[in-house]
Amino acid sequence: MDVCMRTELERREHEILSPKASFADSSLGRGKPEPADPLRTCYQRDRDRILHSKSFRRLANKTQVFLAPEGDHYRTRLxxxxxxxxxxRDIARPLRLNEDLTEAIALGHDLGHTPFGHAGERALRRAMARHLGIDPRSDTASGLFRHNEQSVRVTELYERDGRGLNLSLEVLDGMRCHAGSLHARTLEGRIVARADRIAYVTHDIDDAERAGLLTEEMLPIRCREVLGGSSSERIATMVHDAVSTSAAAGDIEMSDKVWGALMGMRAFxxxxxYKTGDAKSEEPKAEHVVEALFDYYANHLGELPSEYETCDAPDEVRVADYISSMTDRFAIRRYQDLFVPRAWGLR
Known part of the structure; x- marks a missing residue:
């Protein structure tokens, strides 16, 4: 009965989904073979593993754009x-692609993010470059730490007491290829890359307006004319455009007009x-915390938690693994414990 449940779900995928979809029963499998689950397809199982992981829970206390915002409505990495x-999923569904795979990739795509958002990522790269005697502005330094690659590394090495989540290769590929010019091998992975840009451009505008840093009138008028005058209008415009353009193209695409407006908003x-303004005023402090913690642990490797001590990797990579796993609050607390004198004995 149980075995029939999973095979029935796999059979339904072939009835419902597009021939271009990624079918669970055609997955390339996992790095370490294991018995199939009797009730869930491999992609449903991956989604659940990510949802229950420690690194997913930590996203609740990692910065998206605004560091330590005063308010309950600003986005976090979670x-x-x-x-x-x-x-x-809203893009995958009308295209009849695999929603389970799409969701698993989306939920896992930022698991490797550092504390303090991209500021923390830059600081960690800079600290690693200094440790190795590399120019922090060089191409070599830029490749020392990338959050998309770290997302895969976290799931493979540090979850489940070092056994890893053992995710399907399609999920790992989508997580790794969601950033920059990388191109996921599945249509579902390519959807997540587009959805990531749609989401952060839209909600970063929303958060900046809430913080009083931007107004709707300050946004590029040509982009507003294409995308709409509110977050919900902009998301609807971009999702509908992605669905219609992708259906016609046979790949995950957006029209030149809408993609250009999205990139125009991003450039704005x-x-x-992102690089100037009041939202960045706390970033130097955050970057200092990350670099100071890296330097400390690089010189005190014996104080790394056991899972990072035993990992077979260069010292600077193991230290970066530990620092990047920290939430904002934990990083600040470790910094205070290590570098801020305690006012003991005061009444």
Whole structure:
């Protein structure tokens, strides 16, 4: 009975999904072979493993854009991840692609993010480059740490007491290839890459407006005319465009007009929010915390938690693994414990 449940789900995929979808019974499998689950397809099982992982829970206390925001409604790395999953599924469903695979990739795509968002990622790369005597501005330094690659590394090495989540190869590929110019091998993975951009551009505008750093009128007018005048309008425009353009193209695409408007909004945010402005005022402090912690543990390797001590990797990689796993609050607490004198004995 149980075995029939999974095979029935796999049979339904072939009835319902597009021939271009990634079918669970055609998966390339896992790095370590294991018996199939009697009730769930391999991609459903991967989604559940990610949801129950420690690294997924830590996303709740990792920065998206705003460091230590005063308010309950700003996005964290976790809420960003959930929004990416929702947008990705909304694109996958009408295209009749595999929603389970899409959701698993989306939920896992940012598991390797550092504390303090991209500021923490830059600081960690810089610290690693210094440790290795590499120019931090060089191409070599830029490849020392990438959060998309770290997302895969976390699931393979550090979850489940070092046994790893043993995710399907399609899920790992989508997680690794969601950033930059990388191209996932599955359509589902390519959807997540688009959904990630749709989500962060839209909700970063929303958070910046809530913080009083931007107003709707400050946004590029041509982009607003294409995408809409609110977060919900912009998401709807981009999702509908992705679905219609992808259906016609046979790949995951957006029209030149809508993609250009999205990239125009993104460029505006880089110029007016991500790299300058009040939202960045705390970043030097955050970067200092990350670099100071890296330097400390690079010189005190014996103080790394046991799972990082026993990992077979260069010292700087093991230290980076530990620092990147920290939440914002834990990183600040470790910094205080190590570097801030305690006012003991005061009344």
């Amino acid at each position: 809420t960003h991840t959930l929004e990416v999953a929702q947008i990705a 945010l880089f110029s007016n929010l």
